Amino acid sequence: MSGAQIEIQLIGIVVAAACALPGVFLVLRGMAMMSDAISHTVLLGIVLGFLATGDLESPWLLFGAAAMGLLTVSLTELLNRTRLVKHDAAIGLVFPALFSIAVILISRFARGVHLDTDAVLLGELAFAPFDRLMLFGSLLPRSLVVMGAIALVNLVFIAAFYKELKLATFDAGLAAALGFSPALIHYGLMGLVSITAVGAFDAVGSILVVAFMVAPAAAAYLLTDKLERMLLYSVGLGAAGAVGGYWMAHLMDANIAGSMATMIGVLFLLCLLFAPQRGLLAVAARQRRQRWEFAQAMLAIHLLHHEGTPEAEVENRLDHLQDHLRWEPAFAHNVVQRADERGLVRLENGSLHLTEAGRGLATTMLADKR
């Protein structure tokens, strides 16, 4: 691996970590789409900052972008509060408006400057190692330094306010009653998202920012019940997506950011299918098992109901189940066989008898349904 290859992957990992941390809270708050809005509208802040200072390197661009991120959030909430527009529609109204103003400003006043809209959407990671700056006596890729700093800010913020973020996300009412301002926490988090989006979009573009914020968090949510682990897994999944995406781009000679976003999507899909408890396969297997167990319980209850009565000879026969329980013959055979294997029933000359265990199951099931 060349130095540039390693650097590009490092940048990818750092961007993934920086995005995944606030992304977890966005996903838990049901605000994933806010990352999409903010990662686009920050462009307006950058353009305005550039027009004011005439300098693409000015730190004012970062402030302008962060302010625009917060403006996006508050405009969305303002629209939502009129009760005339729903929350998702409010995002859909605010973000294209601010983004398109930015696009117009670029095409009118900033043509020829490195602010083209393609780069905004997808970035160009391949060139990131060429843009370097001096730090601690060595020449480092600019994106790596900027995103490293932003990842650190995110980590420190979330570590410091972990308790407050958790409380305000789980129960904003109690947070407010206890004197923690949920609004302050909310805007703090949105500030982080904005700064992260600005830092990241230069290197990787806004699509990857959204992918890195939402997909790893959504995937980690399927894997664990603990918030700490969800944060850890999101960072890990994001980093894996970054490295995997880099090599996919390498093999296919494709856009790196696009490949990383795709790879993260693939990782999410794998979690969706194979997550141990919540994955689709696990859920399907559980439902199948429950279906058989329920059928066996029905069988046991049916047998118990007619046990020792004169009609038991007729009711409690294998070939009668299809009439009485409306079961297909094949299904009835299957259920009886499973119940037999579990030691719930005995089959003698086509008539069915409950065992002690079967009687126990039927009585507990009936008791539970009180």
Place this chain on the structure above:
Amino acid sequence: MDTKQLAVQVADLTVAYQEKPVLWDVDLDVPQGVLMAIVGPNGAGKTTMLKAILGLLTPAAGHVSIFGKPYQQQRGLVGYVPQRGSVDWDFPTSVLDVVMMGNYGKLGWLRRPGAADRKAALSALEKVGMADYADRQISQLSGGQQQRTFLARALMQDAQVYFMDEPFQGVDATTERAIVDLLKELRAQGKTVLAVHHDLQTVPEYFDWVLLLNVRRIASGPVNEVFTDENLRSAYGGRVGFLNKRQDHESA
């Protein structure tokens, strides 16, 4: 009455959404050490009243004081049990973690809960009969267990006045019994509880004070004085199914 004796004092409280009043000029004095049920028909403003007292929404007019001072200065004395359905029970966290949230107010900003908080949370869980569930993921709880988790969290707040929004809503008989015992224990310790309640029949059994609310305050005071047919009729209007049952019961 000496205001220092009053756990909660509400004066002229008015809350409006847009221009529609939800609470209209409500006055309420709650002495220390009572269990007060807040009852009234749907849309009477019961939850709104709790939220306005706790500063979760801004009233159009009125004052609230807790032991003679504004709520903002008395947060440490107040415990809050929101409606069970107001939070996302799929949130990735454990029962113990939720209970420890009750102590966050005392910890203040930045300070982390420690071993002492864990111990206090475990003993709060024990009081509501949920000690075995401490490490359980909250999405696995039944409705009654969720409610008891919330009560344990309120106990962690170690408050003087508790506000509970429908603590009995949709809970099983065991939980209902556990909550009643807990309320009585709180009263024995001199604490004050205001709870939004729906089941009129159990008001005299579970509570000793009652507020009848329907946008305006219909009546408030000791149950045996104000929980009368006349007051109930003026709070609930035509919907007096409960009253008819009660009369049948009395004449029988």
